[in-house]
Amino acid sequence: MMKRIAVIGLGTMGPGMAQRLAQGGLVVTAFDTDGAQIEKAKAMLPLITGVLDRLGITPKPGGALHFTTSLADAVKDADLVIENVPEKIEIKADVYRALEGLIASKTLVVSDTSGIPISKLQEHLSHPERFCGMHWSNPPHIIPMIEVISGAKTAPETAKAIVTLIEELGLLPVVVNKDVPGFVENRILYALLREAVDLVEEGVIAPEALDTCVSWGIGYKLSVIGPMALLDVAGLDIYHSVAGFLNQELSTRGDIAPFVTKRVAEKRLGLKTGGGVYAYTPERIKELGAERARKLVAVRRALEEKDRT
Ligand SMILES: NC(=O)C1=CN([C@@H]2O[C@H](COP(=O)(O)OP(=O)(O)OC[C@H]3O[C@@H](n4cnc5c(N)ncnc54)[C@H](O)[C@@H]3O)[C@@H](O)[C@H]2O)C=CC1
Numbered sequence: 001m002m003k004r005i006a007v008i009g010l011g012t013m014g015p016g017m018a019q020r021l022a023q024g025g026l027v028v029t030a031f032d033t034d035g036a037q038i039e040k041a042k043a044m045l046p047l048i049t050g051v052l053d054r055l056g057i058t059p060k061p062g063g064a065l066h067f068t069t070s071l072a073d074a075v076k077d078a079d080l081v082i083e084n085v086p087e088k089i090e091i092k093a094d095v096y097r098a099l100e101g102l103i104a105s106k107t108l109v110v111s112d113t114s115g116i117p118i119s120k121l122q123e124h125l126s127h128p129e130r131f132c133g134m135h136w137s138n139p140p141h142i143i144p145m146i147e148v149i150s151g152a153k154t155a156p157e158t159a160k161a162i163v164t165l166i167e168e169l170g171l172l173p174v175v176v177n178k179d180v181p182g183f184v185e186n187r188i189l190y191a192l193l194r195e196a197v198d199l200v201e202e203g204v205i206a207p208e209a210l211d212t213c214v215s216w217g218i219g220y221k222l223s224v225i226g227p228m229a230l231l232d233v234a235g236l237d238i239y240h241s242v243a244g245f246l247n248q249e250l251s252t253r254g255d256i257a258p259f260v261t262k263r264v265a266e267k268r269l270g271l272k273t274g275g276g277v278y279a280y281t282p283e284r285i286k287e288l289g290a291e292r293a294r295k296l297v298a299v300r301r302a303l304e305e306k307d308r309t
């Protein structure tokens with residue numbers, strides 16, 4: 001049974017994950033190389049605990065969240081280290097190198113990578129058998145599904161221990177059988193995003209209308225009926241007819257659309273820079289954060305209700 005967890009990297013994903021683990025009864029030590037990120041993470045905690053409270057996730061006894069500016073202190077006596085640093089192999093490899101000599105031989109290490117193959121990351125670890133993918137979805141304190149991915153050198157007991165941990169937290173592990181880039185969640189999401197960007201770029205639809213179409217059409221439906229079940233609902237004959245003319249029309253571009261590269265070059269990255277596809281004031285960002293958390297909580301509660309009946 002795991003007790004002590006180190007969360008390395010406190011950007012978009014780290015704070016929610018760290019608090020969720022602490023409320024699950026674990027002793028969590030959170031570390032970031034940037035002190036400002038640690039302060040930002042601390043400031044986010046009231047919001048995160050408020051959401052967890054509304055989800056009915058009451059803190060289990062023994063859990064705690066500590067912050068530290070020392071990697072050595074963060075990982076001391078850790079049963080598990082969760083690496084949550086930017087999606088760049090060289091940054092992740094530096095973290096794994098820094099862990100050498102700091103962690104015990106029993107310590108497991110996982111990456112929250114969005115899709116770098118685990119076998120590739122394992123090349124940078126001296127104990128690859130104790131390493132696997134643990135891919136959370138954003139926001140990590142609200143979305144219950146977590147992908148577990150083994151690389152070529154992951155020991156079966158490593159992945160099993162992570163699945164057990166996720167289950168003990170009352171979350172939903174999904175085991176991915178092959179270490180393909182993007183795993184499953186992001187292969188599906190990025191197929192959707194590629195088509196969405198293409199439709200907007202081609203002037204087929206405005207961004208706001210596309211969001212309404214997806215959120216109130218397939219998005220709403222897919223949260224209750226998964227894609228495989230949806231094939232049965234629609235009828236495989238219908239899928240066969242439509243796919244017969246539509247598949248060849250869909251975007252297959254292998255590069256990144258100018259719609260995105262242009263904005264990235266201009267540092268229009270989204271909420272974190274005050275604008276991306278849409279523009280935001282600081283007040284609107286706060287409002288949207290609260291409104292979206294409230295709605296995600298309500299939808300999750302409704303879906304859990306469905307699962308019980
Ligand atoms: N943003 C998202 O929606 C999701 C991201 N992920 C994945 O999670 C990982 C982290 O993503 P984000 O939180 O979005 O990144 P982020 O860029 O928001 O945060 C990364 C944090 O890591 C810190 N950092 C950089 N180097 C470090 C080091 N050597 N030691 C400790 N901290 C260090 C940075 O200061 C920063 O606070 C990435 O692999 C990403 O692909 C996974 C699921 C969703």
Ligand SMILES: Cc1ncc(C=O)c(C(=O)O)c1O
Nearest residue numbers: 113114115136137138139186
């Ligand atoms: C755009 C995008 N990319 C990656 C991830 C997760 O790895 C997410 C998410 O979890 O929402 C995402 O939105």
